Amino acid sequence: MAMDEINKAGVTIPPELQGQIAITTLDKIYNWSRSNSLWPMMFGLACCAIEMIITAASRYDFSRFGMEVMRPSPRQADIMIVSGTVTKKMVPQIVRLYNQMSEPRYVLAMGACASGGGPFKEGYNVVSGIDKFIPVDIYIPGCPPTPQALLHGLIIMQKKIERQKLSDADWYKKDVDNEIPVPILGPDLIDPRKYALIKEQTHKPAFQVVEEVQNGDE
Amino acid sequence: MSGSGKGILKGLGITLKHFIETYTVDRKEGKNRYFTEEGILSRRTPDTKGVFTVQYPEEKAPLPEAFRYIPFLVYDVGEDGNRDIRCTSCGICAKVCPPQCIWITRRTDEETGKPMKEPSQFMIDVDICMNCGLCAEYCPFEAIRMDHDYEIANVDRMKHHIFDLEKLLKPASYYKAIRPVQVEREEAEKREKEAKKEAARAAAAAAKAKKDAENNS
Amino acid sequence: MAMSEQVSVSQIPAFHEIYADQVKLDDREGYEGFIIPAEFLVQFAQAIKSKWGYDFLSSVTAVDYFPDMMEVVYHAYRSLGGPALVFKVQVSREDSVVPSLVSVFPGAELQEREAWDLMGIRFENHPDLRRILMWEGFAGHPLRKDWKEPYFEEENKPFSSRWPEGVAVRSETLNPYGSNVQYPKDFDPETWTPEADESLYLGLKSFKENDGLDTEKIIINLGPQHPSTHGVFRMAALLDGETIVDLKPVCGYLHRNHEKIGERNTYLQNMPFTDRLDYISSMSNNFGYALAVEKLLGIKPPERADYIRVIMAELTRIASHFMTTGFLLNDLGAFFTPALYALKERELILDVFEAASGSRMMCNYFRFGGVFQDLPEGLLEVIRDLAFNRLPKKIDEMDALLTENEIVRSRCIGIGVLTAEEAIALSASGPVLRGSGVPYDIRKADPYSIYDRFDFDVAVRYHGDIFDRYLVRIEEIRQSIRIIQQAVTQIKDGPIFDGKSQYSFKVPPGEAYGRVEGPKGELGFYLVSNGQANPWRYHVRAPSFINLTSLRQMSLGEKVADVVAVLGSIDIVLGEVDR
Numbered sequence A: 001m002a003m004d005e006i007n008k009a010g011v012t013i014p015p016e017l018q019g020q021i022a023i024t025t026l027d028k029i030y031n032w033s034r035s036n037s038l039w040p041m042m043f044g045l046a047c048c049a050i051e052m053i054i055t056a057a058s059r060y061d062f063s064r065f066g067m068e069v070m071r072p073s074p075r076q077a078d079i080m081i082v083s084g085t086v087t088k089k090m091v092p093q094i095v096r097l098y099n100q101m102s103e104p105r106y107v108l109a110m111g112a113c114a115s116g117g118g119p120f121k122e123g124y125n126v127v128s129g130i131d132k133f134i135p136v137d138i139y140i141p142g143c144p145p146t147p148q149a150l151l152h153g154l155i156i157m158q159k160k161i162e163r164q165k166l167s168d169a170d171w172y173k174k175d176v177d178n179e180i181p182v183p184i185l186g187p188d189l190i191d192p193r194k195y196a197l198i199k200e201q202t203h204k205p206a207f208q209v210v211e212e213v214q215n216g217d218e
Numbered sequence B: 001m002s003g004s005g006k007g008i009l010k011g012l013g014i015t016l017k018h019f020i021e022t023y024t025v026d027r028k029e030g031k032n033r034y035f036t037e038e039g040i041l042s043r044r045t046p047d048t049k050g051v052f053t054v055q056y057p058e059e060k061a062p063l064p065e066a067f068r069y070i071p072f073l074v075y076d077v078g079e080d081g082n083r084d085i086r087c088t089s090c091g092i093c094a095k096v097c098p099p100q101c102i103w104i105t106r107r108t109d110e111e112t113g114k115p116m117k118e119p120s121q122f123m124i125d126v127d128i129c130m131n132c133g134l135c136a137e138y139c140p141f142e143a144i145r146m147d148h149d150y151e152i153a154n155v156d157r158m159k160h161h162i163f164d165l166e167k168l169l170k171p172a173s174y175y176k177a178i179r180p181v182q183v184e185r186e187e188a189e190k191r192e193k194e195a196k197k198e199a200a201r202a203a204a205a206a207a208k209a210k211k212d213a214e215n216n217s
Numbered sequence C: 001m002a003m004s005e006q007v008s009v010s011q012i013p014a015f016h017e018i019y020a021d022q023v024k025l026d027d028r029e030g031y032e033g034f035i036i037p038a039e040f041l042v043q044f045a046q047a048i049k050s051k052w053g054y055d056f057l058s059s060v061t062a063v064d065y066f067p068d069m070m071e072v073v074y075h076a077y078r079s080l081g082g083p084a085l086v087f088k089v090q091v092s093r094e095d096s097v098v099p100s101l102v103s104v105f106p107g108a109e110l111q112e113r114e115a116w117d118l119m120g121i122r123f124e125n126h127p128d129l130r131r132i133l134m135w136e137g138f139a140g141h142p143l144r145k146d147w148k149e150p151y152f153e154e155e156n157k158p159f160s161s162r163w164p165e166g167v168a169v170r171s172e173t174l175n176p177y178g179s180n181v182q183y184p185k186d187f188d189p190e191t192w193t194p195e196a197d198e199s200l201y202l203g204l205k206s207f208k209e210n211d212g213l214d215t216e217k218i219i220i221n222l223g224p225q226h227p228s229t230h231g232v233f234r235m236a237a238l239l240d241g242e243t244i245v246d247l248k249p250v251c252g253y254l255h256r257n258h259e260k261i262g263e264r265n266t267y268l269q270n271m272p273f274t275d276r277l278d279y280i281s282s283m284s285n286n287f288g289y290a291l292a293v294e295k296l297l298g299i300k301p302p303e304r305a306d307y308i309r310v311i312m313a314e315l316t317r318i319a320s321h322f323m324t325t326g327f328l329l330n331d332l333g334a335f336f337t338p339a340l341y342a343l344k345e346r347e348l349i350l351d352v353f354e355a356a357s358g359s360r361m362m363c364n365y366f367r368f369g370g371v372f373q374d375l376p377e378g379l380l381e382v383i384r385d386l387a388f389n390r391l392p393k394k395i396d397e398m399d400a401l402l403t404e405n406e407i408v409r410s411r412c413i414g415i416g417v418l419t420a421e422e423a424i425a426l427s428a429s430g431p432v433l434r435g436s437g438v439p440y441d442i443r444k445a446d447p448y449s450i451y452d453r454f455d456f457d458v459a460v461r462y463h464g465d466i467f468d469r470y471l472v473r474i475e476e477i478r479q480s481i482r483i484i485q486q487a488v489t490q491i492k493d494g495p496i497f498d499g500k501s502q503y504s505f506k507v508p509p510g511e512a513y514g515r516v517e518g519p520k521g522e523l524g525f526y527l528v529s530n531g532q533a534n535p536w537r538y539h540v541r542a543p544s545f546i547n548l549t550s551l552r553q554m555s556l557g558e559k560v561a562d563v564v565a566v567l568g569s570i571d572i573v574l575g576e577v578d579r
């Protein structure tokens, strides 16, 4: 089965060699091997993490996809499953973990909370979606996504990886810096990329602020 | 360390038993254990033994009728093939929704400007929705129900995960297919109500006839 | 038990007569308990503890009666059983200072820190009054009624913008920063220096004793991203070699503002949110919350609903204890085999939940005055089959797999000891308390719902170590199976709801505290109603959070590797710790 997957279409293999050799492209074999050994980071945030553990356990068993090697260290992980509510207090650590992962790295936002804030979106300590800070490849809605929904998301992730090309892979280029500035805990969460905006807003004269609130109300 | 190691051996015996069971049960139950409906069900009963895994995506665990994921809106197919949306835009679901992820715009009649009993837009942000099912529970018109479709992961949140009216609408036949018992119950209730109404009407008519007869005499 | 004793346990002394000069009866309508002046508080606490047997301070929280005053509310119990003694201290909103009770009841430590963090009540003489759920430097005390979050829309749900002219506007668009933040005026991010963890580390006791050998003490942090902390929990430990000299739990990494959101929600809307507290046992969270609101409303569910509730709550306990046991073994290094066996049983229980409520984990199954829907056809037979055939066998198997295992024994026996006195003083509850030899189980001590109809024993063990906590859980699974067996035999057909479930209703003003024996311990919901459709105050007494108070006591003198197992034996769920 695996042979069929990686064999390059259009090249015929003589019958006596079928099943023994495979002719493929570099891209194909590269992606095939990567997508079938996605090592997730052992990293759980909230309720969704329980469903992630269940997906690793016997009933759904994602080792069938070569994903059972949960790595507690970001250095050895390929994919970060952001499984749960991202809080402001936690987000600096998450960004740091993401920065420590080596390329090629993927992020999967599992559940409503990680994707868009979820039911706790309005909370004062909740980041409305991890994509505010790190780039997300796949979003899985659901609260929590059932193990099968997570598996479906992981399969989509595999498909996405299979479509990538070595030639334009970001991570082999020089001078591409994907380091994300780590947010800071201030009177509220501070995103270092937004210094200018914050300063502009907080230093507005009082009457202007009032005006804007009124405009917003309309 | 204390003890003779007997406890460890006993434990290992249990794991060994589990290990062997995965083979013996497979042999005993034969080929039908996998990739068939009875096979999947047999691995979910309280006396299941051996391999427990659901081989998703080739096999899918059966969903109980009550299963809920994201809500959808039910429409009936009218006689002329039109979609007849059940939702009357009453707003109860938007009010009851705990994270307030439903937005409804009520349609107004283009000519008279009067509000109509129909939504012109219906949005659910599925990345806020907590799948609680309260909207479906309290909708008085059986118009919003919880879907069984969980395979909706996607690559773009803004494009794919804010469901609008088009994306939410599904035919009543689909609703019946995923929740037969509930539909049956609702229809029975409706029939009962109708019958009651009918009876009341008949009684009223009879009373009226009687009265008329009395007046006439 | 002699008759006279029983009376004395269930009666609350008339403190307003005993201390007529200081103590007043709380005579607001719908309220109970006593009002104590702040100066008299410590003295009062000492008296109830030593003279009247109220040795267990269960819950400490505060209510913001905006704009009049702040009120700190205490719930104390006798560890022999009986109802709660409620007492309150009222202070002004501007200068909210209350003496700390940590010296009398050490179990108040984390709860007082929480009240400081979220409500801005300063507890005088508290040994370590720092923020606990938010971080140092955060602006404001968010649970105060005049504090508004960045995505603030309206005081109460439902928000009027949703219908009839609802336009899907994302909260991000309304916020000037495009995300969930707000800053005080004239704030300059470039000059801001974030608060380091200095104050945390300074709080760790420096080790003075000199045993002749000069060793350097080091501080290590476990977590918040650590495979052994069961989520995003952090421990800062001071080590001498490998021995723990001092340890502090650091939490808040999953603080999801449950209570603030809960006070904007209607009563019904909170039900699905309670699922996400202790997300492994949502049914029993539903139970506690439903009881509290039913107390306020003065209603009771029909009998069949009561039976269904008990069956579900006990199944939850089994699932949760199975999981805890499995993961405790994970923490001990037996990677995944016991956990896999445990999760397999849990899956079968979750199938029952899914069939009944529609969701595996977030059941949202209880309604005020009943349950969401009756059990579907055939489910009762499945439960019966589980309770009579499968689960008893599996718990015996688990027992045989682990209990006599020499490695488990040598790593668990005598480690992480908490004595009975310490457990009571530190307000521990659930298996932690019972593992220390205190036979306190709310199902027996202060029965709720229909637990008085069932024949079961309270599981107790007496050494207070990891192993005994494990044994208590195994025994509790057996007792829960017993309860389910009785319940499925006794349950009769009937309605599961009187009348029709309402989505919005007014609740008579007053306060209520509903508590259940959850899998983790005493789960309490404290509600204050002002007669509206939304609770004025909604507080959760989270057992895993309060059980953490005793983590330090259990870990002192142990090795680093054992702390992981100690934590596993307390059985915390971060959704409940941080809320």
Ligand code: SF4
Pocket: A046, A047, A048, A049, A083, A084, A085, A110, A111, A112, A113, A114, A118, A119, A142, A143, A144, A145, B130, C276
């Ligand atoms: S999406 Fe739902 S289940 Fe997942 S972390 Fe958020 S609240 Fe919990």
Ligand code: SF4
Pocket: B086, B087, B088, B089, B090, B091, B092, B093, B094, B104, B138, B139, B140, B141, B142, B143, B144
């Ligand atoms: S409650 Fe039902 S009818 Fe009313 S607006 Fe919602 S979907 Fe439409």
Ligand code: SF4
Pocket: B071, B093, B096, B097, B098, B099, B100, B101, B102, B124, B128, B129, B130, B131, B132, B133, B134, B135, B136
């Ligand atoms: S399922 Fe719950 S959260 Fe989702 S739209 Fe319905 S009421 Fe709102």
